[in-house]
Amino acid sequence: MPKIVHGLAAALPLANVDTDVIMPKRFLITITCEGLAEGTFADLRFHDDDTPRTDFVLNTRPWHGARILVVGDNFGCGSSREHAVWGLVQLGIQGIIGTSFAGIFYDNARKNGLALPIVSPEVRDQLMQAASHEDGVSYTIDIENRIIRTGETELPFDMDDATQTAHLEGREDTLNSLEFADANRNYERGLDDQQRVRVIQ
Incomplete structure (x- = not known):
């Protein structure tokens, strides 16, 4: 599990993104946790004919290679499917910054090494605005010190002790x-x- 997450950030300002949006149920036919990257955000990423939606942030430059998402409130609500986290990780997402996450989604993320820093609405909005800049911006999530760094700015985040330990010790x-x-x-x-x-x- 990563102790430091660093990478390009993308803004996904939708609230109440549930696990069926993250991983639609038609992709739950696999008997393993592999091969789920294609299904992640499938209805947001692709049209019905499987062509990419040009209005979805991860389909546009420079954010097509984003490693960090800045998201709206209550991300990961809905069903308990762990496939949502598996797919995000396989898509290359290593950290998701938000104000709140559904409990089961949060637990599944911890088990799979996906960092979920919790910040205030004001900090989230600041990070989301910066991440929306056309040139792109990279963030560093320092799990040990519970700090998000961008340029010369350091912003604190919340993470419970058990989750922090799981990330730091790979447990x-x-x-x-x-x-x-x-x-x-x-x-x-x-x-x-x-x-x-x-x-x-």
Whole structure:
């Protein structure tokens, strides 16, 4: 998982972008998490005949290679599909800056190394305006110090301690739980049959 995210930023000022917009359900037929980049924002990126929409930011220069998105409120709402995060990462998105994210989307992003700095509406609007400049602008998301840098400007962001640790140490929930595997087994060995039944119940 990246400790520093650096790259060209693109503005996506839509509020309440749900996971069906990020990854339409027709792309959920794969049995693996691979090959989802094409489906990411598909209805925003492409016409019905699969030709690119020239009015969508990631189809236009210089933002076609953006690594960071600055987004509207409540990004990632809707269903819990992890495919939305998989597709964003496969598309090359490494960080998304916003004022709020849906809880399950936020958790899925943490598990997959997608950084989601949370900023105030005023900071978001400042970053979005700068990202919309025709020459493009790059941002650096410093996860360790919880700072977004652009030029000489440093802007703080919020990230809970568990998410920050996951990014800095390259950890996720399953690996965290495995740390306690031996302790759990030792505890279970010390239980008598009646106690085991109560634990299972």
